[in-house]
Amino acid sequence: MKQTGAIALNTFKETIRDRVLAIIVLFALLMIVGSLWLGSISLGEEGRVMKDFGLVAVTFFGLVVAAFIAAGLIHKEIEKRTVFVLFSKPVSRAAFIAGKFLGLALTMAVVVAGMGLFLFLVAWVIDGSPTWMVLAAIGLIYLQLLVIVAVTIFFSTFGSAILASVLGICVFVAGQLSTNVLSLTRLGENAVTEALSWVVFVLIPNFTAVDVKPAVVGEQAADWGSIGSWCVYLVAYVVAVLLLATWVFRRREF
């Protein structure tokens, strides 16, 4: 646990100091501000448009950070041979993977919280009152991004950094189409197709189970029960993927 914490803190220091991160966050903030302009041509629906596009900005830029930085975490250590320093000490592969994940999760928390808070405050100014659901939506976006971090780390344990980041983004897109895959499982035409669809449906993360946007823009009340079980699912998914990554990484030699 101690090693995990040390590696996590080290990873946090490494990633938060990355200048590219600052540029990405800057662009995200610009996009949020830009969505205000879109709101101005929305016939009185500035708040709604601004929140919607703002959440898209947070998701998009958060995804860029998640996929590209996560992909480099392990590769950098191997390329720069700092793995020799690490694994010559009593550090397990599990602690390493967990530490890398937690470190980047902490960085992502700072980044997403920063963007989210900015969005929340701007929305407050526009609407004249706070929309607390924006914070809940940001929290759910954060969880989804953690899934992508975990998945990208998994791919980076055996693939190149570029491959891992591309696959991470593909998994994100696939996760957005989860419902479509579910409908394939109900075609009832061919047992093989159905079985395969089920396998794919279970393997890809389900990012469509809950939609909080209607609650964010005030169209309907949030279903906290569904949100809660979705969160449990996402956390379980992250843990399972990280354990798989550990299992693969154990077999890696340096």
Added chain:
Amino acid sequence: MGRGLTRRVALIVVFLVCAVVVVRYQTTQSTAESRIGQPFVPSPKFFLDFSPSYRATIADAYWLQTIQYYGEHVQTDQKYDRLKPMLDLVSTLSPHFERAYLFGAYALLDAGLGNDAYRLLERGFARNPKAWTLATNAGILIYSYGPEDVKRDVATGWFEKAAAVPNAPLYVSRIAARLLGEGGEVQKATALWAELYATGDKYSRERALAGLDDVLPTNAAARREALEKVRDLMAPTTFQELVKALVAG
């Protein structure tokens, strides 16, 4: 070693628990309400203005959605509110996508939107004048479901158009010829049957002979006179054979 083994077992247990949670969550996803039920279908104009490079891709994405949507509702409530806009979008963004017109027409027919089905095929053939299948199916549709007073004539027109397409199969010409004959357009029917006789396979020649026998006057001289009008449509020997087969004596 003992501690290492314990830790390994613990990690395996944690993995299994998480895997069970994930699988269980996914397998209990609600089947009651399908998101496909109410797909978002913007106007085609939106995409024509917005994304010239990706029209075909968007059309394909909506095509997949259309099939899913239709299949979903065929099995459940038989309500197809979004079918027409989806097909309009696909066919506008991908105007040469023949399959979309064909499938779409029959799906619309199923949905009780016969007029829309017909218009879809009409539009499809206008954009794809070499697609004999679209013309043929328009003819079948109107003949099967159209108003009694016009269906034969309109269908005949479609089959004529289809038959005029260079690589259209022979049966299309046979149908066109048959309809023309039944509709009293003897000259056109005769010409089409004669063409079939001259260029068709054995079966088509037999049908052509039967068809000509039906439309031509029974009187030998009148028959011979009518046949003279189609002499130029075939080789002299073939023409002689045709006359011999149809005119006694």
Added chain:
Amino acid sequence: MRTALNVTGLHKTVIVGFRRRRVEILRGVDLAVESNEVFGLLGPNGAGKTTTIKVVLGLMKPTSGQVELGVSSLERVGYLPENPYFYSYLSGREFLGFCGSLFSFAPSMRRERVNALLGDVGLGDAADTQLRKYSKGMLQRIGIAQALVNDPGLVLLDEPMTGLDPIGRLKVKRLIQRLHDEDKTVLFNSHIMSDVEELCTHIGIMSNGVVVWTGTVAEALDQAPTLEAFFMKTVESAS
């Protein structure tokens, strides 16, 4: 005399290239290093010295053979890799602190140890400078410091003198001598025969994935005028 490190029949085969060619790097390495020895592991490039160390540390798994560490675990082992590279965004102090935190000793002890080591390797003044600003020699010295942060019983140093100026080399030699005086076991690879002759109590010569000779430095010098001559003779006769 306890054995600090015992390697028996170590084989290591790796699969390389697109065609998945099997290459045997270690062909039955037998090596015994007793406690408190300063053991020089010599050999031409590609002999398998670094691979042997990696297998000992668990960075690679042996295809067959056994490794027994006289110390309890990696908690009591220190390692300096060849041409080390560390986390450039950390300062010297932060880096040693991070390495120390990977072991199980108290934070206060860790701080004391880090400060002492920074002084020992002559980096007290540069302790709070980021590693990206360190020279090669400074990086080598911080590398040695991180290998000693846990007060190891067994210290493995891969080319510890690389990139060091004469003063730096002297400091490292004194450090190795001190480790020996503190009853620690040191194993190091080096191509610099004069250093090996000066510092080592025992040497082992590897060639083509096997250890072809082990013994004391005195025994080697009995058989040749210089250690270098002995090394050349042994490697040539082995191949």
